[in-house]
Amino acid sequence: MLEIKDLNLIYEDNYHVLKDINFKVEDGEIVGIIGLSGAGKTSLLRTLNLLQVPTSGKILLDGVDLTSLEKEELRKIRKKISIVFQHFNLLSSRTVFQNVALPLEIEGLLKKEIEDKVNKMLESMNLIPRKDAYPSQLSGGEKQRTAIARALISNPDIILFDEPTSSLDPKTTQKILDLILEINQSTKKSILIVTHEMDVIKKICDKVVYLKNGYVDFMGPVHEFFIEKETELNDEFYQEINIDWNSIWQMVKDKNQKLLKIVFWGSKTHEPVLYDVAKKYDVSVNILYGKIEHLKENPYGTMIVAIRSENSHVEKFLQELSKNVYKVEVLN
């Protein structure tokens, strides 16, 4: 488990980039750190294995505070934290095979042993046909897979990714995300991903840390993040809820209706809950907006509906609906 406590980083030019950061990455979890450009994501990632020494605070890996370690101990413990860098940082003088073998050479493993392990790793990464190619001869996706293979080969406890998909096209992005998810599921390794892409959070993360101007603005499960921060995310990350609010407000006012926002999450999203409850209490429902997307394996939906409010069962309708969906909010 990786735990960050009261972390502060002030650069030499007195720029305070990280302010009282606290969060945990539990074993086997995928945590996403999201924030706009300049929020301090890379700075945070670099402090986690002390590439950048924090000004204050603790970084605990399974209870051991990295900031208190001597140089030699720190060097050893760093092998438990692998980083996949934004620009891959492959050695141009080495082939794919030799790049992946590097962490094992450092360990001083025997040549035969290295060969077996690397070949196995390349096999699982679909890199065997490219094993003798140099980085300059690789595509972006191949470079990323090589970098991931290199990070995995030393069998670390946790893997940190800095913007793993920002330089890849959508199709390759999807493949790399699938790969990260698969690594997490098959090896149960903890994964921390820094990104500015909402899709990465939606598709593979369990938890999210939202970094804003150097502060942790939100930290918790992904679906709560989307519910709690929806408006803000719409503004900052162009999440779309495309509705013409003005005409809707006018309409509900004219017709004396109640406007509801219903949030679905989890298995019930695909059940006809709204229909059933509406029928039971004889409430007429007018759907104005709806969308369903997937957060990792769970569906997540938002619906905006108008209901007729002269019906005497409305309160009961709302109560029962609330029990069956994730959240109901009366907007007027």
Add this chain to the structure above:
Amino acid sequence: MVQDLIFATLETLYMTLVSALFAILLGIPLGIALYMLSKSEKKSSKTLYSVLDWVVNIFRSIPFIILIILIIPLTRLLTGTIIGSTAAIVPLSIAAIPFMARLAENSFNNLSQGLWDTAVSMGMTNWQFISKVLLPETAPEMVANITLLIINLITYTAIAGAVGAGGLGAMAINYGYQRFRMDVLIYDVIILVLLTQVIQFAGTKISNSLRK
């Protein structure tokens, strides 16, 4: 005269290559030391860096002809004489070592911060970093540096020739300057140009073949 030219060429090559060898064997490690010290967080390293940096700058700023004269006692101590090609190797090396160190340091500095970060986060020791990352990654540039070093050394041997070092420089002075033998001077220059061209061509070839 042809014999003299051949002999002078060999002398020039001898002085150039032996001092280049010293420069490579001592200058590149000095360059590595400069780079590693500049990367270290320790205060003592920073101080040591400033001292070495300063020494290198001093040697680089003394004009070669003055350096030859300045270190005459050292030359005599090491070679027992101050005349001839072997004696010239001392000032040539002393000028070439800091030059090589600076070229090497520059190439190392061009290495991306990312590779340094990668090495540190993998838990490499300094030696592992030098042998597995620093030197292999800068090999093509280092060959180009060595090529530049050798070509500069050829020019320096000509200067050393003016004060008794022998070689093509001395020959140009003896025949061309003192006896007005323009033909000898021209042959002399042709050989120098050819040497430089061949070395540059070979250097570029090797450097490119190392670029992956």
